[in-house]
Amino acid sequence: MNKSILMEKYPVFSLEVAKSETTFKNVDAIIEYLKGLVDAHAVAEFIAIFDHYTHTSNLAEGSITEEIVDAKNLIFCFGKQIPTPKILAVRPRSIGVCELQESFSIDFMEAPNEQLQKVMENWVESVKNN
Numbered sequence: 001m002n003k004s005i006l007m008e009k010y011p012v013f014s015l016e017v018a019k020s021e022t023t024f025k026n027v028d029a030i031i032e033y034l035k036g037l038v039d040a041h042a043v044a045e046f047i048a049i050f051d052h053y054t055h056t057s058n059l060a061e062g063s064i065t066e067e068i069v070d071a072k073n074l075i076f077c078f079g080k081q082i083p084t085p086k087i088l089a090v091r092p093r094s095i096g097v098c099e100l101q102e103s104f105s106i107d108f109m110e111a112p113n114e115q116l117q118k119v120m121e122n123w124v125e126s127v128k129n130n
Contacts, residue, residue, distance in 0.1 A: 011110035018103045021128045027070040027099045030127055037123045038076045047075040047092055069099040078116045
């Protein structure tokens with residue numbers, strides 16, 4: 001798992017999983033697996049699955065790099081406290097799953113809660129199961 005700063009301001013965690021390193025065959029299977037982890041978590045709440053690839057490809061000005069085969073976001077929330085209105089700016093959470101020719105790229109923005117950050121890291125790392 002790698003941490004990078006996207007666009008000089010967004011802390012993003014990324015894991016590239018070679019197709020040979022996982023039993024999952026496509027984005028939908030990974031999203032469904034991760035959704036199961038969200039559903040099983042004591043605090044997490046599933047919100048939606050966003051088909052980013054279809055949305056972008058349907059836009060007249062939409063542009064998708066050639067190497068991307070599919071792209072979806074799993075949207076959910078861990079919010080068990082609202083200590084300040086500003087916390088809403090970093091919620092809900094999203095895990096992006098992108099299929100490339102030979103691998104899957106799984107990415108999410110750093111969570112403001114260290115314990116929940118570790119939960120997401122563990123979820124994503126468990127996709128590498130082969």
